Amino acid sequence: MSDTYRSPMAPPRSFLWTRRIFLTLLSGFVLVPVYVMVSSSLKPLQDVSGTFRWLPSGLTIRPYIDIWSTVPLAQYFVNSLIVAGAATAGSVVVAVFASYAVSRYSFRGKRVFTVTVLSTQMFPGILFLLPLFLLYVNIGNATGIALFGSRGGLILTYLTFTLPFSIWMLIGYFDSVPRDLDEAALVDGCGPLGALFRVVVPAAIPGIVAVAVYAFMTAWGEVLFASVMTNDTTRTLAVGLQGYSTLNDVYWNQIMAASLVVSVPVVAGFLLLQRYLVAGLTAGAVK
């Protein structure tokens, strides 16, 4: 995918200049908040509670030490990792099965299934916040499985939220994997699942990575459901980060340091996997 398109003609000057100016402005727009976040996280408190200054009066790593004791950040971190990790794994597995069925088989109800699943992406989250909460509580009362307040409930929720996109992406990607490959595997004596895992899945790795990244990011960043469905022990970062602003003084340097710390895993993962992501989208979603 990195094979760059090179125009047969050298681009004209007007284009080059426009491009230069545009990209400079855009980089500035993108970078300023990132710079503010990084620099403020290294400033002493008096720098961030007074008039804004571009350059810190002194550098300190104090905020990075304090954030762990001001709120139980480590615990929130672990919660977020478990919730986002499990939701991602679940979403990928469920989506692979479903997409394989839709991509490779024709069966009654296929259209109803895809359309219904995909249209759930239109639902405003607020519509089923309270109902879902009630449902979890009732399931808990009836079966003893604690969904509400537990990580399990949140995992199920996020897993399902990301399914429609994941299924849609993977149908597109599986469709692009030549059918002859799995037929050959079937001839070789693999069952349909063997064909799926030995042939189709390996060929669809970029698509699967793209789906996984999307699912992880969604679960990592969600605020609304996390604020209602978690308690002290299961609180995720999205909610826990607000703990810094409940203090009497607003420790902006700590807030910025904590924001940065919680962003690093997703941003690093995302940027490392961006090649897969573009490849996955190219072959799957936008084809």
Add this chain to the structure above:
Amino acid sequence: MRSIRAAAVGAVTLSLALTVSACGGGTPTGGGSNDSPKTLTYWASNQGAGIEIDKKVLQPELDKFEKQTGIKVKLEVVPWNDLLNRILTATTSGQGPDVLNIGNTWSASLQATGALLPWDEKNFAAIGGKDRFVDSALGSTGAPGKDPAAVPLYSMAYGLYYNKKIFAEAGISEPPATWAELIADGKKIQAQGKQALGAEGASLNENVHHVFVFAKQHGADFFTADGKPDFTSDKVVAAVKQYVDLMAEDKVVPPGNAEYAQNQSVSDFAKGRTAMLLWQTASANLKSQGMNPDDYGVAPVPVQSGTPGSGTRINSMVAGVNVAVFNNTHNLDGAKQFVKFLTSDEEQKILNKAFSSIPPVKSAQADPAFNTPETAVLKNTLATSAAALPQVPSESQFETTVGTAVKELFADAAAGRAVTTESVKAKLLKAQQQMPAK
């Protein structure tokens, strides 16, 4: 259009599901039980300088309770931002804590949901009787004529905090006793290049607390005697306008305060940027921000004229936190025991000292720790010149709608737009129309 046809099929399937599923939900249980006598869950409100600090204060006390009774208390300190939502969802689902803290102004609203154990004579007797508590605190535990929905735990009142050094620099010898004096002093302070008065302009709660007091001083109420909202009477409008005018007209509140909602005004005061602050029991708060107790004084909140008292000389709301028992508790006896523990003289002293609040229990108030100059002022305010916010079921909505109206008026004032009697009345009318019809 294939997809549309398919969507139609999907919609039909859904509506089928709708008719089929007769939708179970809600909570069948009525009163509490004693199914799990050895554990309790306690939701504490955030009283100290941070969640973690509260935990450190409360945990040793809970351990003490466990030693006394063998009941283990699971503590969760819930931020104010989330507390009401958490209580609401707990109410809807029946899954919640056994014992919880509520803002005392929510008492009547939560009472109406039936989620909280009513404190009748018998229940009160179990914790030592109603007489142990101060009257003003009991006035904020539920609608009049009904059994209280909660028991007073921490009491607070508003005071005028002023920076002694700035006052001296501006040549002010005594804290202002009336609003006119406050404005005049404010001008002197501003002449010294300092900010006069801080306000939390985007905080709905703070706004409501202040305009409630101003309304009292104008001899008006936000609710009629039979509990109907009445936000647009001339007196209420004048009261709200007087508060917003501190920024709009008198300009003693800096415009930047219009967007404050995270206690920035307290920080400003602690850092010596503003000379005055109207706050409830701020000392622990100021101390955690490194302000020396000798650097500030506390005076009663100003009145229109004369000295604070009852009627139009009210100068604070009855602020505080109540403790309630959730009706769905599985440890009813344990929950009552725990409330008794929290309201015992000893715990009242320990906890109220730690949170710099005032014990609503008479015998605990006698402790010398609550006779410092600051606490004396606040205690006196509570006893003589504080009024409870309206104890009506729609109190919670009142805080939201009127708080929002004042926030928007502050935003207008900050942007330099005129705040007139008409504009105040229009905002309040809108607020009143958004109150529940029933």
Add this chain to the structure above:
Amino acid sequence: MTTTVDAGLPAIQKSSGAAGPRRGRPGRPGRAGRAWLPYLLLLPALVLELLVHLVPMVIGAVMSLKEITQFYIRNWTAAPWSGFDNYRIAVDFDAPVGEALLHSFVVTVGFTLLSVALCWLIGTAAAICLQDGFRGRGLLRTLFLVPYALPVYAAVITWVFMFQHDNGLVNHVLHDQLHLTDEPSFWLIGDNSFWALLTVSVWKGWPFAFLIVMAGLQNIPRELYEAAALDGAGMWQQIRRITLPSLRPVNQVLVLVLFLWTFNDFNTPYVMFGKAAPQAADLISVHIYQASFVSWDFGTGSAMSVLLLLFLLVVTGVYLAVTSRGRRSADV
């Protein structure tokens, strides 16, 4: 939640993808006796969708027909039926509740249209700029993806810090350094809050458009450019005649996804303004949240959500019908 995809997409994808597999394809991999296999594969997805999406939605629809105020929330199944009263209240635009909902709806539509347009414009322009290889291209691409990769709350909190009236960067630059304004402006309250929200939304959203368009550009055959170059078309003409038309199928999906995503966005306004958003930035998802949770009226809140869902269904349906027809005639 993040709204990302919509109903008609597979249909479009199939009808547009010349290289895609044929419809009504012949052999299935399994034998005829395996008819149950696809259902088995779908089962987990079906169960989850039912549990987390469909059943709660039905419960929500039922709630919208009941009077669920503070007096009944404790046992809402026993709350009295109120027929369509909640809907009547929500759409009575002369009364305050309906008027506020309408105002919020108008704000949301305006906000969404502007945000989607800007995201698309910046994303497409950036993708085209990075189409050619040049020094620093990889670095820029990585940089541009950062806002999208940041968790929403981290990004929004940073912007709030910058938008503060007294100590924020924005006023520091506009007022203290450039002297563009007489007085420092308010960004988090009052009318400017709309523009503040839009800025954050675009900052966070445009890289998604960039990513998708970049992927779409990879699928444009280079022969098209070569042929155009032979015809003497310059760079600008190539962009206009080849790049943009080839992106149409991608754009159709992208714009819809961005629209639904922005329209339903809760995280950004909630983290930015909390429970009481300024009127100018009163987006509908927070508005409904407030109508339900802050006013303790879950019946009316549910009715508003159902209306919102119906609106989105109609918009999506019409959008797909119109754009697909437009495309088909263009393809001929």
